Amino acid sequence: MSACISLSSKVAIVTGGGRGIGKAIAKRLAEAGADVVIASRKLENLEATAHELSSLPGQVVPIACHIGRLDQLENLVCETEKRLGPVDILVNNGATNIGQGPSLDVTDEMLDKMVEINIKAALRLVRLTVPKMIDRKSGGSIINISSIAGLHPQPEGLLYSFTKAGLIMMTRSWAREFGPHGVRVNAIAPGLIQTDFSEILWKNEMYQQAIKTTQPIRRIGQPDDISYAALYLASDEASFVTGQVIVLDGGAIA
Numbered sequence: 001m002s003a004c005i006s007l008s009s010k011v012a013i014v015t016g017g018g019r020g021i022g023k024a025i026a027k028r029l030a031e032a033g034a035d036v037v038i039a040s041r042k043l044e045n046l047e048a049t050a051h052e053l054s055s056l057p058g059q060v061v062p063i064a065c066h067i068g069r070l071d072q073l074e075n076l077v078c079e080t081e082k083r084l085g086p087v088d089i090l091v092n093n094g095a096t097n098i099g100q101g102p103s104l105d106v107t108d109e110m111l112d113k114m115v116e117i118n119i120k121a122a123l124r125l126v127r128l129t130v131p132k133m134i135d136r137k138s139g140g141s142i143i144n145i146s147s148i149a150g151l152h153p154q155p156e157g158l159l160y161s162f163t164k165a166g167l168i169m170m171t172r173s174w175a176r177e178f179g180p181h182g183v184r185v186n187a188i189a190p191g192l193i194q195t196d197f198s199e200i201l202w203k204n205e206m207y208q209q210a211i212k213t214t215q216p217i218r219r220i221g222q223p224d225d226i227s228y229a230a231l232y233l234a235s236d237e238a239s240f241v242t243g244q245v246i247v248l249d250g251g252a253i254a
């Protein structure tokens, strides 16, 4: 797919781009020629990833950023613009999952943290990038990494499902608002993907059995399964696609 899709001269930010799904997306975008900033808290990890991807046509630039901190998000966008140019593609991928458990055990602090990282960071980054995309009249693509947990409640996953559902509704609202200005906004809802984030699930015998016996595609998803959809949504080939949620789950919720 990357052979025909070109993102050359595009600039992208991928939060949580140092590992897992974010890394696979960053790789795919840079392969297609985009210059990509990967951003998360651990600079060492980002640098290792940037080094690993250094032979791709697009540059991969690591910038440390805690996405829960407004000043660090402002710095992320400012540094990206300074080093690579204005942002065309924003992938809101970084996320956390605390507060898994019975909903009656959820505290205010857990709620605030989940909103700060999984919702507010996307809102802030959109606020920091989209007005400039609109002013430049050069289009733009926002890709929000949600989850099938945002479409169906997960066992003991109140906060995660709620934040991922919120991201879907933000996607659709933004799509309506920004579409007339040429900025597209879409979400991807992965099922179980083999990363550090979901280790507790895919290492669980019960989940492995369920995948082998009931999921239409009888294997666990890989970060690369998500990256091709992100590449498409980032590209001009998807210029008629906005406000959508692409479910990539091996048919799990079918």
Ligand SMILES: NC(=O)c1ccc[n+]([C@@H]2O[C@H](COP(=O)([O-])OP(=O)(O)OC[C@H]3O[C@@H](n4cnc5c(N)ncnc54)[C@H](OP(=O)(O)O)[C@@H]3O)[C@@H](O)[C@H]2O)c1
Pocket (backbone or CB within 6 Å): 015, 016, 017, 018, 019, 020, 021, 022, 039, 040, 041, 042, 043, 045, 065, 066, 067, 068, 092, 093, 094, 095, 096, 117, 145, 146, 147, 148, 189, 190, 191, 192, 193, 194, 195, 196, 197, 198
């Ligand atoms: N894996 C799955 O089964 C699955 C399923 C559905 C949806 N998703 C979604 O896919 C996205 C990527 O998850 P993944 O599975 O690839 O997980 P992962 O490998 O654990 O990656 C999560 C990324 O988020 C970054 N991050 C976490 N907290 C951050 C913070 N406060 N500030 C900046 N960066 C932060 C992490 O980097 P640092 O630690 O360096 O900050 C890491 O790069 C998430 O939105 C997740 O909800 C995953």
